């Protein structure tokens with residue numbers, strides 16, 4: 500089995516110090532490729548270095564909406580430079596987080612639009628973080644995004660109606676361990692709603708360990724298997740078939 504963790508923060512504390520062991524456990528579990536996600540200028544540099552070191556590890560560069568207020572034009576300039584380094588396969592995470600509002604909403608929107616511009620220039624797909632901001636996210640995508648850019652809604656947990664809208668627009672959806680949580684009935688209904696060919700999966704580690712490992716404080720790529728098992732069960736397919744389809748989707752989306 501070859502699962503791909505499409506959203507991991509492998510440069511964060513808890514994972515970065517023991518990255519060799521983390522990746523070894525991941526491979527042993529059947530999770531053999533990783534997209535490491537940048538969230539600010541510092542982590543974007545680290546993500547690129549990590550991707551240069553490990554063959555099956557790829558870089559995705561972004562500025563998280565939480566950090567939108569700290570954004571400086573030189574950060575974007577640097578991202579554009581780093582895109583040329585070869586292992587950068589996508590932009591993000593970028594988007595809107597109106598749940599925490601750690602940055603002003605206007606700053607978040609401006610930065611999100613800026614990323615959509617770079618996506619259009621670089622022809623890279625975009626990993627979107629959208630929390631409590633569904634309508635505004637869709638409006639910005641509709642008005643500012645290049646129609647040929649590919650988008651994935653990461654760590655997805657929306658309503659069935661929103662899920663249908665995302666699929667209708669041709670975007671992708673990526674699920675985390677949330678779908679294994681006891682009270683996540685709606686998230687499981689969303690899994691049933693999303694066609695297999697429009698789906699990807701991720702840990703979003705070091706956060707959100709899936710059941711039955713939810714007590715493990717630091718989530719890691721090896722635990723992606725539990726999320727895959729749950730999705731296979733919900734979709735009524737065997738895990739090998741699911742893994743093959745997810746691999747196809749992920750390779751097509753990120754061009755890896």
Ligand SMILES: [Zn+2]
Nearest residue numbers: 592628653654
């Ligand atoms: Zn996120």
Ligand SMILES: [Zn+2]
Nearest residue numbers: 506536592703
């Ligand atoms: Zn993330």
